[in-house]
Structures are given as C-alpha cells and as structure tokens.
Amino acid sequence: MLLKPNLTFLISINFIIALIIFCLSLNSSFPDQNDYLALADGILHGQFSSYHDLDGNYPNALRSPGYPLFLSVILAVSNNIFIVKLIQLSIYFCTILLALRIVARLSSSDIPQYTFLILSSISFQIPYYAALISSELVTIFNIILILYLLINRDNSSVKVNIYTGMAFASLAMIKPAFVLLPFTVFFIGIVFQRQHTKNYIIILLTFILGCIPFATWNKVNHGVLKPTTIEGMATIAHMGFWNFKLPSGYQSTFDNYQSFIVPDLSNPFKNSSAEELENIRKFEKEWGDINLALEPFIPDNFQNDLLTMKSDPTIFVTYPTAYVIEREKLLTQALLKNIKNDPAYFIKTRTYNFFRVFFTGINKSNFTSETSKFKKVQMIAAFGITFTIIFCGFIYTSFFVLKNWRNLSYEFLLIYIFIIYTAGVHMPFSVQARYSVPIHLCLLILLSIITPRLYLNKK
Numbered sequence: 001m002l003l004k005p006n007l008t009f010l011i012s013i014n015f016i017i018a019l020i021i022f023c024l025s026l027n028s029s030f031p032d033q034n035d036y037l038a039l040a041d042g043i044l045h046g047q048f049s050s051y052h053d054l055d056g057n058y059p060n061a062l063r064s065p066g067y068p069l070f071l072s073v074i075l076a077v078s079n080n081i082f083i084v085k086l087i088q089l090s091i092y093f094c095t096i097l098l099a100l101r102i103v104a105r106l107s108s109s110d111i112p113q114y115t116f117l118i119l120s121s122i123s124f125q126i127p128y129y130a131a132l133i134s135s136e137l138v139t140i141f142n143i144i145l146i147l148y149l150l151i152n153r154d155n156s157s158v159k160v161n162i163y164t165g166m167a168f169a170s171l172a173m174i175k176p177a178f179v180l181l182p183f184t185v186f187f188i189g190i191v192f193q194r195q196h197t198k199n200y201i202i203i204l205l206t207f208i209l210g211c212i213p214f215a216t217w218n219k220v221n222h223g224v225l226k227p228t229t230i231e232g233m234a235t236i237a238h239m240g241f242w243n244f245k246l247p248s249g250y251q252s253t254f255d256n257y258q259s260f261i262v263p264d265l266s267n268p269f270k271n272s273s274a275e276e277l278e279n280i281r282k283f284e285k286e287w288g289d290i291n292l293a294l295e296p297f298i299p300d301n302f303q304n305d306l307l308t309m310k311s312d313p314t315i316f317v318t319y320p321t322a323y324v325i326e327r328e329k330l331l332t333q334a335l336l337k338n339i340k341n342d343p344a345y346f347i348k349t350r351t352y353n354f355f356r357v358f359f360t361g362i363n364k365s366n367f368t369s370e371t372s373k374f375k376k377v378q379m380i381a382a383f384g385i386t387f388t389i390i391f392c393g394f395i396y397t398s399f400f401v402l403k404n405w406r407n408l409s410y411e412f413l414l415i416y417i418f419i420i421y422t423a424g425v426h427m428p429f430s431v432q433a434r435y436s437v438p439i440h441l442c443l444l445i446l447l448s449i450i451t452p453r454l455y456l457n458k459k
Contacts, residue, residue, distance in 0.1 A: 004110065006110070006114060007100075007110065007113060007114070007117070010114060010117035010118065010121075011096070011097075011100075011117060013117075013121055014096060014117050014120060014121045015093060015096075017121050017122075017124075017127075018089070018092055018093070018096075018121075018126075018127035018130070019089070019127075021124050021127040021128055021131075022085075022089050022127050022128075022130050022131045023131075025127075025128045025130075025131035025132070026082075026085065026131050028128075028131060028132060029132070029133075030132040030133055030134040031314075032133075032134065033132070033133040033134070033314075034312070034314035034315050035050060035063070035314065035315050035316050036063075036067060036068055036071060036133055036134075036135075037071065037081070037133060038050035038051075038315050039060060039063055039065075039068035039071075040068045040069075040071035040072040040075055041072075041075075042060075042068075043065075043068055043069060043072040044072050044075065044076055047059070048060050048065055048068070048217065048221075049318065050315050050316065050318060051305070051308075051309060051318060054305050054308065055305075056301070056302065056305050058305070058318040059217075059221035059222065059318075059321075060229075060318060061222065061229060061230050061231040061318060061319070061321065061324045062229055062231045062232050062256065062316055062318070063229060064172070064173050064174065064175070064176050064214065064228065064229055065173055065214055065217075066135070066138075066170060066171075066172075066173030066174030066175075067135035067138060067174050069173075070138055070174075071084060071133070074087060081133060084133065085130065085131050085132075085133075088129075088130040088131075088137045088138070089127070089130040089131075091130070091137060091138065091141050092126065092127050092130045092137060092140075092141075094141065095137075095140055095141045095144050095145075095441065096117075096120060096441075098141075098144045098145060098148045099116065099120070099144050099148075099441050099444075099445055100113055100116060100117070101148060102144070102147055102148055102151055102415075102445055103116045103445055103448050103449065105151055105152075105153075105411070106151070106409065106411055106412065106445075106449055107448075107449055107452075109452070111452040112448045112449050112452050112453075113448070115447070115448040115451055115452055116444055116445060116448035119389060119444045119447060119448060120441065120444055122385060122389070123385060123389060123390075123440055123441075123444065124381065124382070124385060125360070125382060125385070125386065125437055125440065126140060126437070126440060126441065129437065135174050135175065136434060136437050136438065138174055139171065139174050139175050139178075139437075139438040140437065140438050140440070140441060142167055142170055142171040142174060143171065143418065143438050143439060143441075143442065144441055144442075145167050146164060146167045146168060146171065147414070147415060147418065147442070149163055149164040149167060150164060150185070150411075150414060151411045151414070155196075155199065156196060156199055158199075158202060161199045161200075161202040161203050161206070162202065162203075162206050164203045164206070165182070165202065165203040165204065165205065165206020165207040165209075165210060166206055166207075166210055168181065168182040168185075168203065168206075168207040168210070169206070169207050169209075169210025169211055170210070172207070172210075172211060172227065172228070173210075173211070173214060175438070176227075176228035176229055177422075177425050177426060177435075178421075178422075178425075179211070179227060179228050180421075180425070181418070181421055182203065182204055182207040183204070184417065184421055185200070185203075185414070185417070186200045186201075186203070186204045188413075188414065188417060192410045192413070193410060211227035212227075214227055215227040218230060221321070222321045222324075222325070223321065224325070230321070230324060230325060230328065231256075231319075231324045231327075231328060233328070234327075234328040234329075234331035234332045234335065235255050235256065235257070235327070235328070235331055236257075236428075236429045236430065237331075237332075237335055237428040237429055238331045238332075238334060238335045239252065239255065239257075239259045239429075239430050240353070240428050240429040240430045241335055241338050241339070241346065241349075241428075242279070242283050242338075243261060243349070243430045243431065244267070244269040244345075244349050245271065245275075245276075245279040245283070245345075246261050246276065246279055246280060246283060247261065247271070247276040247280070248261050248262070248263035248264075248267075248364075248365075249261060249263060249365065250280065252283075252287075254284075254287040254290075254291065256316045256317055257316075258313070259430065262361070262363050262431075263363060263364040263365050264361045264362075264363070264364075264431065265361060265362050265364050266356070266361050268352065269348075269349065269352075286334055290327065290330045290331065290334065293326075293330060294323060294326060294327055294330070297320065297322045297323040297326050297327075298319075298320070298323055299320065302319075302320060350427045350428065353426070353427045353428075353429070353431055354423050354424065354427050355391070355394075355423075356431050356433075357423055357426055357431065357432065357433055357435045357436040358386065358390050358391040358394050358423065358433070358436050359383065359386040359387040359390055359391040359433060360382040360383050360386045360387075360433040361383065361431075361433065362379050362380070362383050363379075366379070367379055386433065389443075389444075389447075390436065390440055390443060393443050393444075393447050394419065394443055396447070396450075397416065397419075397443065397446050397447060397450060400450050401413070401416055412446065412449065415442050415445055415446055416446060418439055418442050419439045419442050419443055419446075422435070422436060422438060422439045423435075423436060423439075
C-alpha cells in the first residue's frame with residue numbers, strides 16, 4: 001500500500017527523532033541489564049540460570065524466560081549488545097507502523113494517523129527503551145501486535161487466532177503480569193462479540209498451550225506447575241504496602257531488590273518523624289521474624305555460593321527453591337495481615353498507585369544532586385511529557401469513554417481495557433512509571449481517534 005506524502009513525511013520525522021533519542025540514550029544502563037545478560041548467557045550454556053558456572057544447581061526463580069531467550073538468540077550470532085539495541089530500534093519502527101495500521105483501521109480519515117505520528121514523535125520514553133537492555137520495548141511490540149491481530153479484518157481466521165494466542169503467550173513469557181490478559185479479552189469478547197466465541201476459544205487454547213513449556217520447566221525445577229515465576233510477586237507487593245509508610249531515602253536490605261523509597265515530589269502521603277521511626281521498627285521486625293523462620297530452608301552447602309552471588313549486586317541472588325517458596329508464602333501472609341489491620345490505608349494508596357503509574361516522577365534527591373544540565377532537562381522532559389500526554393490523556397480518554405461508551409466500537413473499548421488492565425494489575429506494587437510504558441502507544445491510538453473527532457464535530 002502506497003503512503004500519502006504527508007504520512008511519509010511524518011513517519012520519517014518520527015523515525016529520525018527516535019534515532020536521535022536512541023543515540024542519546026546508548027550510554028544509559030538499565031538497572032536489570034546485567035541480570036538479563038547473565039540469564040541469556042546461562043541459556044547459551046544450557047541452563048535458565050544466572051549462575052550456570054557454580055557447582056550447585058540454581059534454576060532461576062525470579063525471571064520469566066521471554067526476554068532472556070530473545071537476548072540469547074541475538075547474542076548467539078553476535079556477542080555484542082549494540083546489535084541487540086539496533087534490533088530493538090528496528091522493532092520500534094515496526095511497532096509504530098503496526099500502531100498506525102490500527103489507527104487507520106479505526107478511523108475514516110487521515111487526520112487521526114497524522115495525530116498519532118505527532119504524539120508518538122514526542123513520546124521520547126518509547127524509543128529510549130530501545131537503547132536499553134530491558135524488556136519494555138519488546139513488550140510494547142507484543143501488545144501492539146496482539147491488538148493489530150484482534151482488530152485485523154481477518155480476525156475470524158483460525159490462522160490469525162493461533163497467531164494471536166501465540167503473541168499472548170509470548171507477552172506472558174516476557175511480562176508475567178499480563179498472564180491474565182488473555183482471559184480478560186476472552187470474557188470481553190464473548191460478551192461483546194458472541195458470534196466469534198469459537199475464535200476466542202482458539203486464542204485462549206493456543207495461549208494456554210504456549211504457556212505449558214515454562215509451567216513444565218517450573219514443575220521439573222521447582223516442583224510447582226506454574227506459568228509465571230515462583231518468586232517476586234509477594235516480595236514486591238509486600239514492599240508496595242510499606243512504600244508510603246517508610247521515609248524517603250530508606251533502603252531495605254532484606255529483599256533481593258534492595259528496595260529504595262524514592263523521594264517522589266508528587267507523593268501525597270506524609271507521616272510525622274515519630275510515625276516513620278515506628279514504621280521502620282515494625283517493618284524491620286516483620287522481616288526479622290520472616291528471616292528467622294527461613295533459616296532452616298538455607299542448606300549449609302549454599303553459604304559459599306551465596307557469598308559468590310552477593311559479590312555482584314547487579315545480578316539477583318538465586319536462593320534454593322524451598323527457601324523461595326516459603327518466603328513468598330510468609331510475605332503473602334504478612335501482607336494480608338497488614339491489609340486487614342489497615343484497610344483504609346491500603347485502599348487509598350492502591351487507588352493512588354493506579355493513577356500514579358501513568359507519569360514519570362522527579363526524584364528530588366537525584367534532581368538536586370545532578371550536575372549535568374542535560375540530565376536535568378531529561379528528567380523534566382520525562383515528567384512533563386508523561387504527565388501531560390499520558391496521565392492527562394488517560395483522564396481525558398476515561399471521561400470520553402464514560403460519556404460515550406454506548407456508542408463506542410468494540411475495538412475502541414478493547415484498547416481501553418488493555419490500558420485499564422495494565423494499570424490495575426500493577427496496583428499492589430510500589431510505584432514505577434515504567435509499568436505503564438507498554439500501553440503508552442495504546443493510549444496514543446485512542447487520543448489520536450478522539451481528538452480529531454471532537455474537533456471536527458465542533459467544526
């Protein structure tokens with residue numbers, strides 16, 4: 001299909017800006033980079049482990065295999081992470097073109113496509129992630145691919161349904177938080193498109209089949225038949241509860257993540273100094289009790305390997321399976337007890353979390369200590385763009401959906417559900433704006449359709 005000159009020009013501008021952002025970001029390092037690379041190296045040596053070179057057997061419990069597999073395939077051909085980043089940049093270009101096809105499918109004029117290209121050109125965070133060893137860019141592609149397949153004119157084709165189910169499985173293997181998304185889409189589909197129930201069943205069955213290999217691997221290596229990781233959910237949710245009770249700058253030494261309470265300027269929850277000290281005491285006692293209960297689950301022969309693992313803080317420690325499972329259980333129990341003791345606090349902070357993930361905050365201490373004006377401009381730009389386009393755009397879109405939901409197409413509502421699901425599934429965790437990065441383009445697609453429609457109607 002030949003593109004119109006205006007579209008070709010705007011696509012070129014979009015790609016040029018993305019290339020500039022990519023080049024400026026090449027020296028940036030994602031916090032989990034070394035952990036991902038260690039896992040990719042483990043896969044190339046026949047183990048899904050960050051510590052394949054140790055004598056003990058330490059199958060990974062924290063990560064799903066999707067992104068490490070992606071890295072290992074590329075690194076098997078060329079042991080150069082710059083090649084990985086170049087491939088991710090090309091995936092960004094493909095993602096933009098796919099998203100543009102979705103906009104064209106849902107609109108009858110060219111204006112929404114122009115609007116989308118302009119909005120995505122100034123959404124610097126997306127091409128920024130192409131330059132990082134991070135799963136975000138691949139996740140964005142998977143989400144847009146799934147929407148493209150669902151909204152495609154051939155979405156009733158068995159072959160397309162199988163591709164959609166495979167894309168859902170790939171997404172869950174990259175980001176376990178999306179494991180329930182196919183079921184959400186299934187139930188929405190049979191409510192709004194009952195005539196296509198058979199197609200949604202094929203999608204769901206293909207997705208389940210796609211998750212079986214990792215679930216089986218977990219069963220063989222950890223004794224648990226589970227399509228997601230066996231570690232992390234309870235740890236992150238537990239810290240998410242305490243996040244607004246502990247003082248800014250506090251760093252936990254109890255979990256794998258060395259969780260740090262970011263001094264966020266937009267944090268509305270304030271505690272007195274006395275309350276913060278009391279909360280620190282409670283938090284550390286809670287972890288002290290848990291670690292005491294976990295001591296029998298650490299075998300003596302693990303101690304030497306543990307010292308080796310802790311020598312590199314950029315790679316997460318892999319604890320024995322029994323230890324991990326027990327820790328997740330104890331943390332879940334502690335979390336549920338805390339929620340029961342303070343339900344109002346939990347509801348308030350989780351509601352705040354839902355909206356807070358839509359924009360990048362400014363870390364007060366990092367901003368004031370930063371000497372580079374360029375880095376400061378980066379922080380301000382990240383906040384300004386995500387707050388105005390993503391956060392305000394989400395509020396704007398939500399009002400539009402509430403006002404017009406009876407007249408909106410199934411496809412439009414489907415994209416909106418992807419956004420709601422992503423924000424909702426991350427509510428229990430500590431605030432991280434990158435949780436919503438995978439659905440930034442989804443929001444831009446909706447804004448591109450809404451804005452011209454309102455403007456043209458007024459005309």
